Amino acid sequence: MTDEPAQKVLILGSGPAGLSAALYAARAELAPLVLSGMTLHGQASLTHLIENYPGFPDGIGGDALGEAIQKQAEKFGARMEFDSATKVDLSQRPFKVSTYGRTYACETLIIATGASPVLLQVPGEKEFTGRGVSYCATCDGYFFREKHVCVVGGGDSAFEEALFLTRYAASVTIIHRREGFRASALLQRRAQENPKIHFILNSIITEITGDQALKALRLGNVKTGEETEHATDGLFIFIGHTPNTELFKGQIDMDERGFIRTGVTMETNIPGVFAAGEAADPHYRQVATSAGMGVAAAMQAIRYLEKLG
Ligand code: NAP
Numbered sequence: 029m030t031d032e033p034a035q036k037v038l039i040l041g042s043g044p045a046g047l048s049a050a051l052y053a054a055r056a057e058l059a060p061l062v063l064s065g066m067t068l069h070g071q072a073s074l075t076h077l078i079e080n081y082p083g084f085p086d087g088i089g090g091d092a093l094g095e096a097i098q099k100q101a102e103k104f105g106a107r108m109e110f111d112s113a114t115k116v117d118l119s120q121r122p123f124k125v126s127t128y129g130r131t132y133a134c135e136t137l138i139i140a141t142g143a144s145p146v147l148l149q150v151p152g153e154k155e156f157t158g159r160g161v162s163y164c165a166t167c168d169g170y171f172f173r174e175k176h177v178c179v180v181g182g183g184d185s186a187f188e189e190a191l192f193l194t195r196y197a198a199s200v201t202i203i204h205r206r207e208g209f210r211a212s213a214l215l216q217r218r219a220q221e222n223p224k225i226h227f228i229l230n231s232i233i234t235e236i237t238g239d240q241a242l243k244a245l246r247l248g249n250v251k252t253g254e255e256t257e258h259a260t261d262g263l264f265i266f267i268g269h270t271p272n273t274e275l276f277k278g279q280i281d282m283d284e285r286g287f288i289r290t291g292v293t294m295e296t297n298i299p300g301v302f303a304a305g306e307a308a309d310p311h312y313r314q315v316a317t318s319a320g321m322g323v324a325a326a327m328q329a330i331r332y333l334e335k336l337g
Contacts, residue, residue, distance in 0.1 A: 034122035035061045037329055038134035040113050043070020044315045045305025046140035047097040047106075048322035049329075053138075054104035056330045061134075062101075062108045063127065069094025070142050071269075071306070072315050076166040076192050081315050090166070093315070113141075118279045118298050135336070136300045136329040139276065139288060140322060143269035143306035143313075148180065152236030153265075160242025161263050165189035168262075169196045175261035178203050178245060180233060185266035187215035193264065194224040201226045201260070203233060205250060228258070236263060271307045285310065294325035302329055 037053040037060040039046045046062055047069070053060035067073065075090035098108065117124040122133035145163040147153060153161060162168040165179075169192060177197045179190040182204035188211075193200045202219065207229050209216055219225045228247065234255070235246035245258045271286045281289040281297040287310045288303040290296055296303050304321035306313055 032133065034133035034135050035059075036134070036333060037061070037136050037138065037326070038123075038125055038132055039063070039138045039140060040125070041065050041070060041140035041142055041305065041307070042068055042094070042098065042108065043140060043142050043305055043318060044072055044093070044097065045142070045307075045318040045322035045325070046070070046138070047094065047101055048319040049138045049140060049302075049304060049326040050101040050106040050108075050322075051097065051104065052323050052326035053329060054101050054106040056326075057105065058330065058333070059105045059107065060101075060138075060326075061132070062106060063111045063113055063125070063132075064108055065112050065141060065272075067142075068110070069098065072318075074164045074166050075188075078315055090315075097319075113275060116275055116279065118276070118301055121300055123301065136302070136332055138294075138322070138325045138329060139273075139280075139296075139301065139303040139307055140305045140318075140325075141272040141275070141307045143271045145265065146268040146270050148233060148265050148267060150233055150235055152238070152242075156236050156238055156242040156263075159240065160238060160261065161236060161265065163265055165192045165264055168264075169193050172197045172262045174198045176259070177201070177262035177264060178228075178258070178260045179264045179266060180204070181266040181268075182206070182209040182211060183266065183268065184211050184215060185268075187211035187219050189264055189266055190225055191215070191218055191222065194222055197224065197262075199224050199226060201228055201258070203228045203231055203245070203247070203258075205232050206230060233263075269306065269313065273307050283310065292324070293328045294321055295328055300329075300332055302326075 042064040079087040115126040302325035304325040305318035
């Protein structure tokens, strides 16, 4: 139980969606409280350079953008706690959100808990995570100076991160399960023109092997059935993302993949509960769209509170 007064607006997550919601709710003088979650400023903070957020012709670092939006929101009265929700009760208002140490009550809740990388789910992946296997080129790329690394995936994330890794690595091999890529034409062209980037196509990784550290990947060619071993110092996995919405299962409407269902107003099926950013976005996954969803969620929360009087 909590004996503290209910927060007017409680926001879960400190990525672009959560912080943009905080900015708007703060400017409406609702003193929103943001629980940051485990990754301060969200996944975007792990991106070395964001080149497609409007207003920054030379790009902006993900961490710098997160810090700037936080500062902007705090200037108008938003508050941030470095804490994560472990349990929610949305059965009645005020809603209850518990962390390891506290329980908060809130009149409105904005869920901006983001998404996490999809795992490859092959033998050796868990064992070598942190010992050659990584999900973040910005965080770990530096450890692979002059080494040979692989990237698995054929989307924008895989290409963007492969290009980033060429700053450090001697070579970067993109392993993809087919011949066509989902990555944008621009990223594909940049990768193809980069002499450090090589491709292994029509291939899946069936096992990650090594001793103290990763040493090789077992590959299966999906066309010929041939099995080969590919020596490498590192493997970066970028095969998509899954929403961080486990906490809300059974309480909020979600699609079959766990994305929270909202309309354009970011309202969920529970009045007073809103969702924004990648937790509710199976389509775009952009910093700009997440920020926009956060703004819409906050505006709707403000209207909802006004109606309540
Ligand atoms: P994605 O577009 O869903 O691509 C995932 C890639 O991983 C696909 O090529 C897929 O292969 C492959 N894959 C999936 N499961 C696999 C498995 N088990 N084994 C091997 N390969 C597997 O994911 P994303 O690259 O993370 O991008 C997600 C969204 O964010 C997209 O809308 C993207 O445009 C956006 N994004 C944009 C930017 C940017 O604008 N700069 C940067 C990053 C992400 P198939 O193609 O065969 O399915």
